[in-house]
Amino acid sequence: MDESMDSAPHLISTCVAFICNTSQSAMDALLEGLNDAQKSAVTSPANVVQVLAPPGSGKTKTLTARVAYHVNHERLQPWNIIVCTFTIKAAREMKERIKGFVGEKLEAKLILGTFHSVARRFLSRYGQEIGIDKNFGIADTSDSTAILKRIVARHQYTVEPGHARSRISKLKAKGVSADDFRATAKNVNDNEFAMVYSSYQEHLKASNLLDYDDLLVRCVDLLRKSPSCVSTIQAVLIDEYQDTNNIQYELMQLLAQSTRRITIVGDPDQSIYSFRSAEIKNLHRMRTDYPESVVINLENNYRSSGCILNSAMAVIEQDESRPQKPLIATHGVGEPPTLRHLVSATGEAKWIIEEIKRTKTLAAGLLSYDDYAVLIRSSHLSAQIERALGQEGIPYRMVAGTKFFDRAEIKILLDYLRVVSQPEHKHNDAVARVINVPSRKVGDATVKALLEEAEVKKVTLWKLLLDVARGRRKPESKVSAQAQKGIEQFVNVILTSRERLHPAEGENCDLLDLIYHVLKKISFESYLKQAHKDNWQDRWANVEELVNQAAQMTTAFANGEDILDDALPIVQGVEQREDTGADILSKFLANVTLSSVADQEGGEVAQVTISTIHAAKGLEWPVVFMPALYDGSIPHSRADDHDEERRLLYVGMTRAQGLLYLSCPMKQSGQEKTKLSRFISDKKIQKLFSERGPDLAFKRSTIPDLARILRRPCPADTDLKTAHSLLERLEDDKYPATREEMDGEDPTWGASWGDKFNSSGLSGDGPKQSFKRRKVEGSNSISSETVSTTMRTVSGFSTAVTTMSSVKTGFTSALDLGNLQSMQKEAERIRSKEARDEAREGKDCQATSDGARCHHKLL
């Protein structure tokens, strides 16, 4: 690129000199491997650049390279560059990639994070300009709901608290304040809601809290009032721009108000956050507001096989309102994706595990568990998958299930810390949540009464408790002797903890010491042992992880490091607030609400990933499964924007590099029949899929093709051959694959194994079941004689049940294919068929979701 010549060094400083010496090669490295469109996006001299980047087109690569270009070639100081993402994970990923370009030191100086965390930084530094206390806390969704619940209960309003919360959130996303809303209220309902909204705001204010939306709204207020806070900002970059809502758009404008230099990357087809008020319209709005905008389209997909891309395109193109645009595969066609029907959700999970094992084995080292992802629409769908993986001993990680900081044990601890942090503020909810944890015999009734009393008397709950504990005031609420005692204990915990918050002069506040104190005072470990007998170890490990984080922060703080990325450019005329030692706790708490613990990559153990589709955005895996694709799940029954649901499916499908599996159980975990998702019901679309998993055993090109797509060396022929001998089944033929097969074989299809065994309808089959039980209990040492006896009986029994049919249809299907090799394999299989059927059935029963219950019934 010739432009690189323009940027000859002209400033002398050690730092700059260093960069300039390496400038030419850095430039080369920066642009290496970029295509023309990407290069022009990275190096565009235009002030406002919109990069439209479909899946797998190198979006992150382009954005990170442009950040590096700003730093290395345009000589922008990293602390004058803001990069906003939507998810914590995306921010983390971006950081890593930028480090590779500009080095750790410069990267660390960038203002990079989620919109919310960037806003938090500005508010925490300059909040005093608009009257925000520096130690504001952040109310998460459950805090907000709790506040609204109480407001609604007290005034006996008719709105549902959850509904009110989302309505308030939507209004804030549009920049409509409580006062604005009241002014436009049209009817009784609106009036009531206006009351709720403003009470909610008052409550937040009194508690020194900002909710997620407030972070954005108030930051907009701040930057409007004091533009000088961002006077040094020279470039703003936004990732996943299609997900911006109105308030974020305004924030973007304000952050960039000094130089109007903005780069955004996004893809309207991947807009999946309209429930968070994302406005696709912002793309056009930006072109209007910034007529100087340059639009660059990326069109090459470097991620997926042609077949996968094709099927994903076919899905998204059903949306006729959507403008057509090209997306060109750069890989070979690969294997057609699979669209599979399974009998039940349990069966679906087992089939997935079967396919993971089959493909991993047959790929002979090409694939590890790390390469597999199961993407689900709703987090509760993970249960079956987790259970099945667990049963097979396959390691997995669950992304974005219950987040670390949402875990009950962590929340309890954090609530204690919140109360310790600012009891003088009206942190009533936190107080109420932990006053009886562990049990101090201060029951719900007492707490509720005290809360009401505190509200009426306009004092904080903490103040009231303090008075009660010290016997200064007889509360109007009835407080039993034991409750009185409990309150005294609680107050004691908090007061002794607070002593540690304000250490002697010259000493840093030791967060660790404080946490240990709280843990000891409330005997948290024994509490967990007693309250969660089954998994207290895991929970205690989580607590240790939190302690760990606090430890890291304490050391960093002691070393004077900028632990929370709080450094903002020094701006003249606007006073930045200094941190005092005791502020560390409130910072820790605020940060915790906006962060997540990094996935333990561990490295040593390869793990299958389970993730929601939402959380999977921006990521890719060699093999992707998308289960539960039925109407009601996707499109979700509560979703009203079906186009967005379709985009969601599209986003999921385009995560796959080499192999993609879509599947649909014919029954939900309940008993309702399912209907295949409307997005993949079209005949033309179904033609793009195969009914069974790909042939990795007999089609010779499959594995080499896969290796090429993954840019990995292809396993040796001998290894591939050896792999065959490791498997009983070389093909995806363990379960029936089509409705016809399932219907034909068994009119009672739909009653899955688990369903059958758990249903009381089987209670009469005593003798056979006892065999089954012996098989289940019998370890490997069970004699072959016993096995065969057991097997015959159970086989006879199970012909009545669906799974048996899978074996048969497996045969016929293989024969129909006329595949000689597979016929030979089948012959082999027939020889040991019965034994394996038996083995499988024993396992099936045991592996049933309610294994234990199944077991009992069989007794």
Add this chain to the structure above:
DNA sequence: AAACTGGGCCTTTTT
């Protein structure tokens, strides 16, 4: 009378 315990029900997506 208040607190606790166990069982049955449901569960969109994220900062």
Add this chain to the structure above:
DNA sequence: GGCCCAGTTT
């Protein structure tokens, strides 16, 4: 995991 309800303990 959260919520509600019924039955039991303190």
